[in-house]
Amino acid sequence: VQLVESGGGSVRPGRSLRLSCAASGFTLEDFGMSWVRHSPGKGLEWVSAISWDGTSTYYTESVKGRFTISRDNHKNTVYLQMNSLKPEDTGVYYCIRGTVVNARDGGQGTQVTVFS
Numbered sequence: 001v002q003l004v005e006s007g008g009g010s011v012r013p014g015r016s017l018r019l020s021c022a023a024s025g026f027t028l029e030d031f032g033m034s035w036v037r038h039s040p041g042k043g044l045e046w047v048s049a050i051s052w053d054g055t056s057t058y059y060t061e062s063v064k065g066r067f068t069i070s071r072d073n074h075k076n077t078v079y080l081q082m083n084s085l086k087p088e089d090t091g092v093y094y095c096i097r098g099t100v101v102n103a104r105d106g107g108q109g110t111q112v113t114v115f116s
Helices: none
Strands: 001-004 007-011 017-024 034-037 043-050 057-059 067-072 076-084 091-097 109-115
Touching: 001 007, 001 091, 034 067, 034 076, 043 076, 043 109, 057 067, 057 076, 057 109
Parallel strands: 007 109
Antiparallel strands: 001 017, 017 076, 034 043, 034 091, 043 057, 067 076, 091 109
16 A cells, blocks of 8 residues: 655745645455644644545534545545645645544655745
């Protein structure tokens, strides 16, 4: 199993980033997928999750209306579109195979820094 995140970077508040997670070594459509982030002083936070077919999604309260999770099972990729970024969104974002109740593997993470 391999999960490779990309798309992180350093941006000003209000800007956007799109994270991608390239999955391999398993059948993506067999699993719900998630994004979690680790921020200094805040620990690990479950940011978003999506069902295997994309029909059901979850967002932590602080990102609702700003972030959108999606997936393309044919491309073996999961996305996190992040708009209106805030400094408190800073952290390392990890793609997770599974959801909060059945999380398995994670990638190496991609750094997102939102600075004023």
